Every structure is written in C-alpha cells, then in structure tokens.
Amino acid sequence: MIEVKDLCFTYPTGVEALKGITLTIDDGEFLAIMGQNGAGKTTLVKHFNGLLKPTKGEVVVDGVTTGEVSVAQLARKVGFVFQNPDHQLFCETVEEEVAFALRNFGFEENAIKKRVDWALNLLDITQYRQTSPFMLSGGERKRVALASVLAWDPQVVILDEPTIGQDHQQKEKLRQFIVQLNAQKKTVIVVTHDVEFVAECNPRVVLMTEGKILAEGPAEEILTNQKLVAQASIVPPQITQIFLGLSDFGLPTNVIDVHEARRILLDILEGAS
C-alpha cells in the first residue's frame, strides 16, 4: 500500500512541483495519473520509489517512510519503467540488459537465468536474446525496458507514458499486458495523457493540475465530467464526445467503453424499428 500524506515538493531550481498531495493506493489497484504537461505527474510517481524525497509531508510504502531508505531498497518493491527506453539501455545484449537489475538486487545466477527466460518470454522478445538493444526498433526497446523491470517481479509497477510512440497494435498489446499484471494482484500505476488508452483500460483515475489533485474516481466518472477534464487540459474520449453531442437523443453521457456504446446504440435502434 502506498500512502501519500500532504506531500509537497520543490525542485532545487525553486519550481514548486507538488503542492499538498494526499492519496492512498491500495494493493492490487490499477491507477492512472492524468493531467497536462507540468502538472507534476512524473514528480509524484518519482516519490513512490524514493527517487525524489518529500520537501514536506511523507510517502509511506508498505509501512516504510521513503525518506529513510535508499532507492535500491524501495525499487525491489516498486518497479519504475521510464518513458524513454534509451535512458536506461546500455548492455551488449538484451539478455544482459534484463539481468542487470537482478544482479544489482543480488539474485543468484540460477534464479537470474530463470527470471530472464521468464521476462523475455512474457514480453515476446526471446528471439532477441543475443541482439544488442540498440539494434531494435523503438517499440521493441520499450519492451526490453519493461522486461528489465518486470524481471524482478516488483509488487508495484509504475509506467511513465507507456503509450508514447507506440502504434495501435502495440498499445493494445500493452493494455492486455497491464490488465494481466493487474489480474495477478500487482499494483499498476500508469502516468499518461492518452485519454483513449485510459478509457479502454478503465482504471481509477487521479486528475492532476498545477501540482494538486483536481479529482479522483473511476475513469467513467472523471473522463466524462466535461468541467473537470477541461480544467486538466485534456479532452473526453471520442466515444464520450459523440454521446455528449447526441445527448438530445437520450444517450447516456457517462460512457467511455466502445463496446458498451455499441450495445446502447443497438438497443436504441432496435427499439426504434
């Protein structure tokens, strides 16, 4: 469980990035943190594995205050996949890359081999085992980065902008993957401003603006609230926009799921004929 209590953070440059955040994330929860650029999303999640320490307030991960332990200790529990895989890939082979963190955490060679096999298989990159990560495409590099974090099986997985630069197919794979992780009782935290992606995943949404939490609740509730999304400089999902535009026909205004929308439309059409 991650408890954030009245967290404030000011960068050394004097920029006040977080202004009093209070938030509780339960085990096994699926959470999306949304908001425009500079709202403090990434700054907030960097507190969860101790990369940043609170200026005021505190962050408690499973009963441990992040200010008191090292990043390496917290990282064992909280995996963080950075936005740009190029910021972390450096090994000669994909295999070494995935094993890097495991060596840092002091796993035994046997266990490392097993976990590397498992992670490569999980992300469908076994065929690149001996390839240099620099030779792979952007999407593949992203998967290597993901595998290198999932390999040590952290209880919490944080994904910073996972959908940027991914084509639709890869996004869909990523979504299924996240849902699968969540089904295994992992806590998944996604930082994004990809509204459509969040609408398809339907997690709990935390909406941030200017270093504060604007609103939180189920995606259906938050993403369909025109006033809230406008304040956070995002737009509702396309299907919601259509339904909002057609509200004269008696369509519900809180739909974010395309399949649900289809059912509703079919029901109405059948009723009309």
Add this chain to the structure above:
Amino acid sequence: MSMFEGFRFRRVSSVIHRLDPRVKFFFVCVLFVTAILFSKLPPLILLFFVPLPFVLAAGVQREWIRSMRGALFFAVIIFLFNFVFTYFSTQYPQLPSASLLERSLAMTLRFLVLVESFSVFFLTTSPDHLGLALEQSHVPYEFCFAFTTAVRFVPVLADEAQTIMDAQKARGLELERGNFLKRVRNYIPILIPLIVGAIRRSLELAEAMESRAWGASEKRTNLYVLKLKNADYLLAFGSVLMLIFAVYVWRYVPVPTLITLLRL
C-alpha cells in the same frame, strides 16, 4: 550536476547582461591571466572579490552560488592533492608547515577564481550573444556554430544525465557502493546511454540543419550587430589597467605570503 547550472543562461537583463560579450570575455581573460600569474594567497584573495560586484549587479547571486558550490568538490580534491603529495614528497616525517598549507590553499583559490570568473561570464551572456561575438571577431561561422551549439547543449545533457541516473537507480544501481574502482564502473550504465544519446542527437541535428539549407550562402548577414557602448569602453579600459598593474606587480613587486603579512 549542479556545477553545470553555472552554464545555464537565464534570460534576464541588467547592466552586466547588456555589456558587449567581447569586452566581457576580455575581462574574464584578464582575470584568468592574473590568477595564473600569482601563486601567493593575498593577491588571489583580492582577485576572488573582483567579480563579486558583477555578480551582484547582474542579480545572478543564486545561480552563481550554486555553481560555486558545485566547484567545491573539485576544489577539495585539488587542495588534498596539493597538500598530500607535496607533503609526502618534501616534508614527511616532519609535521606539515604552515607555508605548505598556504600554498595548497592558494592553488585551490586559484581554481575557484577561474571557475568564478567563467561562471560570471556564462551566467550573464546568452549563447546567441556569444555566437554573435565570435562571428563578428571573424571566426569562421562553422566554428561559431559548433561552439554555441556545444554551450547550448550542456544543460540539456545535464538534464539527460540526471534522468538516466534516476532510471538506473530505479533498476537497483547504487552509485555510492563499493571501492573506488567499483564506483567508477558504476558510472558505465550512466555514460553509455548518455553518449549514445548525444551521438544520435548530433546526427539528428545535422539532418535538421541540412534541411534548413545550412551553408547555402557564403556571406551571412545578421539581424543584430554588436556595437561598443560607453560602459563597454569603460570595462575594456579597466581591464587593460588591471592587466598592466598585475604584470607590473608580478614583475617588480615582491608579493608577500599571508604568513609574512600576518607577522608584520
């Protein structure tokens, strides 16, 4: 990364910011030369205070203090190296003498003066201004461009290094663990992505420049032209005076050490 903060330009205006970069650079060079001329502590202490009015007048105290704090680490290393090595090669087994201490301090302060004067220059001169100054000093445009680009990308690289460090720490890398060799090796996971990123970026930059007709015309003109103003002449005059004075003192006046001064 805090030392690189000293190179990050903030777009503000002050008397110092508006000075001609060529004159300012000349002034910094005079400071540089003077700091190299003297190896005794008293003149270096005096020299340390010379750029301070400029810092205050430009209103860049906070950035300046930050870059000085960054230089402190290297200053400590320089001090230790000077002190320890000179001590063991000359005075060991006796106790270290006060003059050795003073000499080591002087070397350290010399380094600080150099960092100080250059950080004042970079804090108050925009990269654009700098490039303009180089161009109008008849340096070939290719070199000017390479120089301004290098300066321009220092903060970008510093940011990137920070992000990479965070990413590797999140994968359990502990930079401060192990003996000296291990610690140096710890930086490999930081350096490789940083270098690969820089090379990739430079290739992209080259393509972007080509697509914007880099080098299409031989004679480039500039929207802004640098022109010396009264304040510039004043600073140039002051710098020349300072240089003459420094050379005179260095050549003809026996400079006392702090210890002899204190004894008087």
